Amino acid sequence: MRHIISLLMENESGALSRVAGLFSARGYNIESLTVAPTEDASLSRMTIVTRGSEEVIEQITKQLNKLIDIVKVQDLSDGDHIERELMLVKVKASGEYREEMKRMADIFRGSIIDVSEKTYTIELTGAGSKLDAFLEALDSAAILETVRTGASGIGRGERILKI
């Protein structure tokens, strides 16, 4: 099962490698991992998307909690949550593609943020599945480059991850 795990950790050098090291040492899988400081400069927030059986996910959260730099761990998949990911796609925009790509970006509510004679760069935000769908919908020959941030997640409503 796919799980999205959020954690707050001390914003110290090496904290990221402790998490990454834990996943590789114990053979857990990481689908994506994002990390950035929060409004409190002493804390970073990380979102990890992983897959595993219930037992494996339980071990992952326990092992994460054991890391000394980690302040809080929340499995967002345990309740209602929102997930967003940002993707930038550079596509061919010459000839017939020029109109086609503009139309596809509109359909998916993306915006074209860079234009050149032969290319567009489209910015798209949404759940990972929406970004997948967009890439599926494009003519694969038109895709020049893609970059995705990996998922960020937050609990719905009163569900708050804070210390």
Place this chain on the structure above:
Amino acid sequence: MAETELTGAEIVVRCLAAEGVEHVFGYPGGAVLNIYDEIYKQDKFEHILVRHEQAAVHAADAYSRSTGKVGVALVTSGPGATNAVTGIATAYMDSIPMVVITGQVPTAAIGMDAFQEVDTLGITRPCVKHNFLVKDVRDLTETIKKAFYIAATGRPGPVVVDIPKDVTQHSCPFHYPETISMRSYNPTSKGHGGQIKRAMQMLLEAKRPVIYTGGGVILGDADQQLIELARLLGYPVTSTLMGLGGYPSPDQLFLGMLGMHGTIEANMAMQHCDVLLAVGARFDDRVIGNPKHFAKEARRIIHIDVDPSSISKRVKVDVPIVGDVTKVLAEIVKLVHAAGHGPDQEALKAWWAQIELWRSQDCLNYDRNSSIIKPQFVVEKLYEVTQGDAFVTSDVGQHQMWAAQYYKFAKPRRWINSGGLGTMGFGLPAAMGVQMAHPGAMVACITGEGSIQMNIQELATCQQSKLPIKIILLNNGYLGMVRQWQEFFYEERYAESYVASLPDFAKLAEAYGHVGMRIDKPEDVEPALRKAFTEHKDELVFLNFLTDPRENVYPMIPAGKGLSEMILI
């Protein structure tokens, strides 16, 4: 009033003194010269100079195992740190509280591939409880305080503090904090009341109970509470390799060690019990063998452990209790008393009758009249001669298992071995750490001719520090456990397990200024041991026992098999 400033090196020494450290095991080098200079000037703690950094860490580790205090090792940067890694990993696997201070190249040189530079933080990260790089002398005091706190609390473990050379030169004011709190680290100590109650009820409902204990009982100093609970209920107790001594081995309730080389009664009881109380143990592969086979029999499991990640890792449990084993066991005892009734005596009687039947197979029997020295015989005689009162360290292999099976540990912290990592070369430096902590005590290092040669240079340390260790070498000329597996599972193809060209160990010991003995007849075993512990009480004695090269460790559960699938003699 202007505060006096101390250099980083002075601060390190002051912090260690403030933590009550009495012994530091180490080896100097460029990056730690400032610290060594301060050690030279102080008299708060003694520094023990080893001959290899790995030995410093093992000694500090065993110092901790035998006392419960945090062990301290000090090594230099680069190779000093990499040599220490095996020792750190050994302590990590067995959850031993230890602080290892490593020198580092000056901050400006970090990342420049400087002389004797390694990424100590990166290299040690997977085998420490936590590690720190101190980049500013003003962080040094708090970091060392945190290191000791983290090492000793919760599930203990080694903590590395990496200190660049310039940080040891810089100065700042010094105040050692009394306490420390960390928002990201608050280990649970008190178990959940409701769960403890459920555990008590489940224990009283048991028809075929077993108490299974591990290293957590030793680390948590829970032996008294364990004894009280087991005797109150009259339930059988078995222990892992790491838990030996947590419950007195000679006691009738004790079934012996369980696991790969456990007794029949322990393994069969473990497999066929209906309620299992696991205390500070983690159901590892050497203990329950194949978890699928273990799960074939229905039983309810209560698991007490200070580390939540040890619970339901290999085996699903019914009543998890996260907390300090001492406190939780004491709570259970209290509740059992308050319950007003004991367990089902009829069922218990029938269960004990079954256990006695298993026990009557006497699975640890061996040929006591052999004309060649049997290794088990040496351990039994050592037990007799020392009246069960020695600290026994071991290396890894057959001799380790025989030591565990035949030396009946009656007290905790007496059996010192590398159970988790299985580090050959651990025994001799471990004995040094134990002897430093207990100067008047009998300390025996049971070893093999393979293992002893992995840190044999420490015979020099023993001479310099006057450590009267007794080395009990069970010399069968083979890497015995390797040979045993080759005999059983590789059709007797003994690939590289015969160690030819052994030195004359007695002469070698003498070359280092110790007493050496060679014993090749069973009738000489006991007199030699007596002589070692009386006439040569204050000297290191290296006893080279030439033992039966074909002897195997029984019973044995082949890897991947279940608890009831033992190979017997």
